[in-house]
Amino acid sequence: MTQQPATATPTSGAQAASDWWRDAVIYQVYPRSFADADGDGMGDLEGIRSRLPYLAGLGVDAVWLSPFYASPQADGGYDVADYRAIDPMFGTLLDADALIRDAHELGLRIIVDLVPNHSSDQHEWFQRALRDGPGSAARARYHFRPGKGPDGAEPPNDWESIFGGPAWTRVADGEWYLHLFAPEQPDFNWDHPAVADEFRSILRFWLDMGVDGFRVDVAHGLVKAPGLPDLGGHDQLKLLGNDAMPFFDQDGVHAIYRSWRTILEEYDGQRIAVAEAWTPTVERTANYVRPDELHQAFNFQYLGTHWNAAELHKVIDTSLDAMRPVGAPATWVLSNHDVTRHATRFAHDSARGTQIRDAGDRELGLRRARAATLLMLALPGSAYLYQGEELGLPDVTDLPDEVRQDPAYFRGAGQDGFRDGCRVPIPWTTGGSSYGFGPGGSWLPQPATWGGLSVEAQTGDPASTLELYRAALAARRAEPALGAGESVRWLDTPDGVLAFTRTGPDGTVFTCAANTTSAPVTLPSPQGRTLLHSAPKAPESGGGTVVLAPDSTVWWTSAPAAG
Template sequence: MGRGVRSEAHAAERDDDAARPASWWRDAVFYQVYVRSFADSNGDGIGDLEGVRSRLGYLELLGIDALWLTPFYRSPMVDNGYDVADPRDVDPLFGDLETFDALLAEAHEHGIKVTIDLVANHTSDQHPWFAAALAAGRGSPERDRYIFREGTGDHGERPPNNWVSAFGGPAWTRVEDGQWYLHLFAPEQPDLNWHNPEVRQDVERTMRFWLDRGVDGFRIDVAHGMAKPHDLPDMDPRAAQAIGPHDYADPRFDNEGLADIHAFFRSVLEEYPGTVATGELWTFDDNLLARYLEPGRLHLGFNFRLALTHFDADTLRAAIDRSLAVPHRVGAPATWALGNHDLWRQVSRYGGDEAGLRRARAMLLVELALPGAVYLYNGEELGLDNVDLPPGVGQEPRAKDDSGYNRNVARAPIPWEGTAPPFGFSPNEQTWLPMPAHWADRTVEAQLEDPDSTLSLYRAAIELRHTHAAFSGDGIEWYGAPAGCFAFRRADLAGEDDESGVVCVLNTSGSPVDLPPGDLLLSSAPLVDGKLPSDAAAWLA
């Protein structure tokens, strides 16, 4: 697939990073590794850093540019590592600093950048800071690192406001002396007070700790939630149930001060040329999103409109237009993601079974044809679907209050080889989440040499995106298309070359459709009498 040449080029680029700021991230293909589910090297049934290192050859073969590693820091694992007790060390569950350094060095040798999670909205309740806050009491400098408030009611017996946690239940927990502390997520994840300069200083220390080791940047967790309004006003209760755009007042997120925090992240990264900050932004206000991506702030910001849009050409087209317009307004690239560890897998989200797989394959071609950065989630290249989980299996804070909501359905370990679980993920048959037997035909081994497999489609699409001259230009131009379909061409916004570019066609109608003129580069499904079938996409040059 020509990756050897690209690996040498990437290595040369890294050597040159010290001399010039690199913007490799503007059109990079990132690959999210959910560390505990990728590969288990020591037989405890849980993925680890050495397991990731052992699979770098596969990742190079896939063709991705960069990794995003989910948290591997010291943690009680209440929220699978997003409750961080020490952000500057590796939890023994995943290895140690020596293992991380070896993984980082070897990834760079393979031409792959490495970005890691920065969890700066909250800590674990086992963090030394929080233990000190509980011990110090009301009005102490230690408590000011977090958000402690007096309760309401005659005796302070009610929470300070009506905010609810993203995991369900109140966003406040009362401590022994009667005060309450804020946690936008689990009670074991107290929110930090970003008005306190000590918080900023400590986060900077964490950033420099990993940047000095050579990481290429951060995915910033809850980048839309770190700033809190001083008066902590009540929220509209309807906002708690809203997923996607809504008009309900939700002062938990997108508050004044976020842009300044993002500028702080950027100022640290500017001292490390070629590094990137990608914000997790569940933000659907176009003006706010643009503000977060203005020069001097975040390099990239997740826009989840496409992931939350049904498989329908008209609504997908509208989501694409809006998702491109906002970052372009401020000179930033778009950032695309159809899946991650918090979302249902695409195959299940688009209907499940064969129909869901066809649509997921089609949407992969749509996503990779678009200008900007792309984030893939481990396992989507295998066409994995959600798994059925018995009650109580896996650690999922929200599932305690909402049995119908369990993000772990999209987090089962990766099937590598063989015909039965654990499919080479671990020498231990008891993996931290169960693996379904019907994945036997979706292992890496089963798909690698099959030219019609989903894995082969991903490899071919990523390779074409990187190497074909038609993939240029930072905008798109829509073509006329039949009902239930769309077609767009990658285009130069400056209009300097009107003839170049790849054309992407998507068919969400119920019938095969004619393709526009052009040389067929790739299709997500075989053509039918020269026509593109339903639930399919194609690239033409």
């Protein structure tokens, strides 16, 4: 199939600014759950394309698309069979080209997922490795090893899959292959030069198509420790653990990203790469965004922080301090396709992790989620939003077992296996068989309450979460003191409260205060006018003080009101 490459750079003047990515708000689309154009119950590229005006109106700067490549879909498309083809369930390369073009015309940039740690077991390279047998050149592109024991019946080492069970699967000729995730996802051997060459070619293919960047899946996992040593007593199933692992965050990954950076800089329009790198510390994460490597790295330490002022203060300081020496922007994120939505995580008074199996207090969760969003969008750097969070969507915690598709759910160990709850197709309209998701049904069942949370239901309602997001993103673009930066000035506050100021180049002073407690808190009134508040009512003020509602965040600005 031949085609003309899409326009490389968005036409919006606002997006043409230098280092656009330093303060960008990037919206993650999970393609199968965003919008369905053909009525098969599965989202697709044409559906995404039809909703691009909504995203431009929301006020985001870029759209990150989770995988849409040809795939058997053993792990939601993160098992790629062909990196240069679109899976038929999502459309064609021409659909991708049209989507990129339309996005650029609307001033939106497009970031695509790249999955370099592993392929699908249906990838032509792996299928050839199976055919060619032990010792073949094709097998050297993956990690094939003989087993242990007199008959080779034991795995080559004691590594376990992130999804549970051994990280090794035995093939018919007796050798074993490594897969840190599902057996259908064999890990590439990045010590083999053909692997590096192939991915440099893949980068150029999509850059020539006009994409503006890549989100690098499992960026910390490409290089394994020499000899693939046993782990011994380490807890191998903690993806978010603090232990150093021989299959994660090896120093050799950085040479790969330095080579990728040179390719990105061959193209105009400031193309970027973003690391999904689970590392023991924020300082280790900073290694991925040194000036000659990637541009951003997800801040998973922030995502995992509870709604607690002391914890938030610490992780914000640590994040900013770690990024400052390497000149990279901090990033902030509250939800994605792998964790329980923050409107549900925060619906519990007790400390919880990123995977929650019960709904909790919906009203409490939404109140805290709105406050957490305003806090996040006030911080210096770049912010990531996950589709549907602008609607205040909770996780769907009561999906029947028979509809679940998360591979971790069926393996009975490792991750909790409840990621389907954050992947339920989002609602667009108040009614219809799938609340506007598409002309048919939806691949995961939507709750009966979804219509009341839809875009249609919330649009124009000043008290809605959607209008709060729209207002916050508009203010973020308009306020000189918001966006890019590397520090905040903390204010003295009572326990349970965070407050800081930021100063714009024109001298405008922006103030943000967040009350993480369940009781009202009185503070000295910040200078300027109230710009935005997450609680239903504006904060009460008078006599030089202001009252913050429980679980709320307020913005103030010293700039005079328009008009």
